[in-house]
Structures are given as C-alpha cells and as structure tokens.
Amino acid sequence: MQLNAFVRALDDQLQAKKFHDYCPNGLQVEGRAEVNRIVTGVTASEALIDAAIAFNADAILVHHGYFWKGERPEVTGMKRRRLAKLLAHDISLLAYHLPLDAxxxxxxxxxxxxxxxxxxxxxxxxxxxxxxxxxxxxxxxxxxxxxxxxxxxxxxxxxxxxxxxxxxxxxxxxxxxxxxxxxxxxxxxxxxxxxxxxxxxxxxxxxxxxxxxxxxxxxxxxERYGVQALGDWCAKELGLTHQFIDIDNPA
Ligand SMILES: [Zn+2]
Structure with a gap:
C-alpha cells in the first residue's frame, strides 16, 4: 500500500491527533512510497534499524520514536547514526507514544x-x-x-x-x-x-x-505488547507482512 495511506490508517485507528504528547505521533521519518513489509519494536534503536534492514522492511513502527520535547536538536552521534541508516535504506519510521498506551x-x-x-x-x-x-x-x-x-x-x-x-x-x-x-x-x-x-x-x-x-x-x-498488537492489526486489516523484533532491554 502507499505510505500516506498506511500513515492515515494508523493515525485514524489510534486517534493520534487527539493526544497532546511529548513527541510527534505518526510519520517521523519518511521512506519509500510503497509499504509492504513492516517491523515493529518498542524503541527505534540502532539495533532495531539493523534488524529491519535485514528483514527488508519498508517501514518501522515503534512506541518510542525520536524528537522528544527537550531533546537536543542537533543531528549528531547516536541520532545521526540512526537517521543515516533509515535514510540510506529508504525506511520510514512511524512512532505512536500516548495513543498506543491508551x-x-x-x-x-x-x-x-x-x-x-x-x-x-x-x-x-x-x-x-x-x-x-x-x-x-x-x-x-x-x-x-x-x-x-x-x-x-x-x-x-x-x-x-x-x-x-x-x-x-x-x-x-x-x-x-x-x-x-x-x-x-x-x-x-x-x-x-x-x-x-x-x-x-x-x-x-x-x-x-x-x-x-x-x-x-x-x-x-x-510495553512490548501494544506495538506487537498494532503490527498484527496491520497484517490482518491492511495486508502487510509484519515482524515484531524484541531488542531486549533490562530496564
Ligand atoms: Zn514508554
């Protein structure tokens, strides 16, 4: 399906616009126009991006994305490496924080x-x-x-x-x-x-x-379960290929 239709379907399903949040909900990084394969995970860490590249994902869907209120705006270090990989592989990043909690x-x-x-x-x-x-x-x-x-x-x-x-x-x-x-x-x-x-x-x-x-x-x-359920919903309702990838975190 088209990326913009995918984003719209998720925004609607999660009523994303109704929330006042600490980060932008929805499409955070734009990748290729066509979405067939998606990876879900709790946090858009570099390890999750690597796993999504290996899976040939068109988009990554997470609970913890980027661009948090109060975060330093410079694209350096960890943030540069993550964004560089997403952009180099033309992979979209979608994040839903409070809408996915609720x-x-x-x-x-x-x-x-x-x-x-x-x-x-x-x-x-x-x-x-x-x-x-x-x-x-x-x-x-x-x-x-x-x-x-x-x-x-x-x-x-x-x-x-x-x-x-x-x-x-x-x-x-x-x-x-x-x-x-x-x-x-x-x-x-x-x-x-x-x-x-x-x-x-x-x-x-x-x-x-x-x-x-x-x-x-x-x-x-x-918080492992919401994004998994959302990915399964995308598979069932939108016909996408979905893989949840758990990057373990002791915290
Ligand atoms: Zn959280």
Whole structure:
C-alpha cells in the first residue's frame, strides 16, 4: 500500500491527533512510497534499524520514536547514526507514544491486562480523559507470592516487588512504562496493588507506607505488547507482512 495511506490508517485507528504528547505521533521519518513489509519494536534503536534492514522492511513502527520535547536538536552521534541508516535504506519510521498506551484494544495497557488476566473496570484517572492507566481486578484473588510468580511466568522476566499488606490481592491498577509516579493515584483509589514499568526511590516509601503492593515490571517488558498488537492489526486489516523484533532491554 502507499505510505500516506498506511500513515492515515494508523493515525485514524489510534486517534493520534487527539493526544497532546511529548513527541510527534505518526510519520517521523519518511521512506519509500510503497509499504509492504513492516517491523515493529518498542524503541527505534540502532539495533532495531539493523534488524529491519535485514528483514527488508519498508517501514518501522515503534512506541518510542525520536524528537522528544527537550531533546537536543542537533543531528549528531547516536541520532545521526540512526537517521543515516533509515535514510540510506529508504525506511520510514512511524512512532505512536500516548495513543498506543491508551488504545482500548491494541494499547500497551489493554494488552498488558489481557496477558496478565486483569479485568478492566475503568480509568486510573476518572476525571482526566487525556490521562492513561487503568483500574480493574484479578479474576480471582491471589497472594502476593502467587501474583509475582504469575507476572514472571507471563512476562518471562522477574518483576521487582515492594510488598504491601498481607491480604489477598484483588483490586489492581496499572500503567505501563515510566508511570511509577501514578502510585499516588492508585493509593487514592484504594486498590490492593499497582503495576508499572519503572521504579524510583520514593515509590518504595509510597508503597510501604500505604500498604499497597507495587510491581515494577520493567519499562520495556511492560510495553512490548501494544506495538506487537498494532503490527498484527496491520497484517490482518491492511495486508502487510509484519515482524515484531524484541531488542531486549533490562530496564
Ligand atoms: Zn514508554
């Protein structure tokens, strides 16, 4: 299909224009006009670009693209090398940040919930339609030890757990990526546990002093699933050849 039709289909599906974000959503680097083969990944790192070149991709679709607010504008070093490879191989880069976190089916939060068996009841911030994150429950209550083991099994990665109260876990809130700061909102909602990607020093105290369990799943590990689902959607709905490539990241 034509690149501009591909970009339009994704912009529409993710309602990209509705979001106020820290980066441009949609087409970030323009490549060849015809798109048949796409690679998806969490971050548009040089390793992902190399893998996309090897796959003969026409476009790369990621959650973490380029041109973040506050980033240095000069095209030097790491940024030059990444852009040089994309341009030399005529590969487009498309990135969707908040729109991909928030999508009710293909989004990072929806897909994480699907894999972990979390049933969504509503948004983490009921009074802010633009915020991301969800609240819900486990199909049946679990002890912290069992829930930890379940997370590790599903994500194939040991999460960092800060223990809360001893009672079984039933109500849970979650927000993928670097959303550890939303723990205050999870506490305010009175849930038993909060899950996000990263952890800060103060997250530990907030969890301990409120009796809420906190799991840091890994920023990368928590955001592997949205872009994968979006790539599968492109294969099914747009007829493209899709390959998800996981460039492992311990953070
Ligand atoms: Zn992220």
């Amino acid at each position: 999508h009710p089916v293909l989004g990072n939060n929806a897909q994480l919930a699907l894999r972990l068996g979390l049933l969504r009841n509503g948004p983490l911030f009921p009074d802010d339609a633009r915020a991301v994150g969800d609240v819900g429950e486990l199909a049946s209550p679990l002890s912290a030890t069992d829930f930890s083991a379940h997370i590790e099994r599903v994500l194939q990665r040991k999460p960092l757990h800060i223990a809360g109260s001893d009672k079984p876990i039933s109500r849970v809130a979650w927000c993928t990526g670097g959303a550890q700061g939303f723990i205050d909102q999870a506490i305010a909602l009175g849930v038993d546990a909060y899950l996000s990607g990263e952890i800060s020093e103060q997250t530990v105290h907030a969890a301990r002093e409120s009796g809420l369990h906190y799991w840091a799943l890994g920023h990368h590990a928590s």
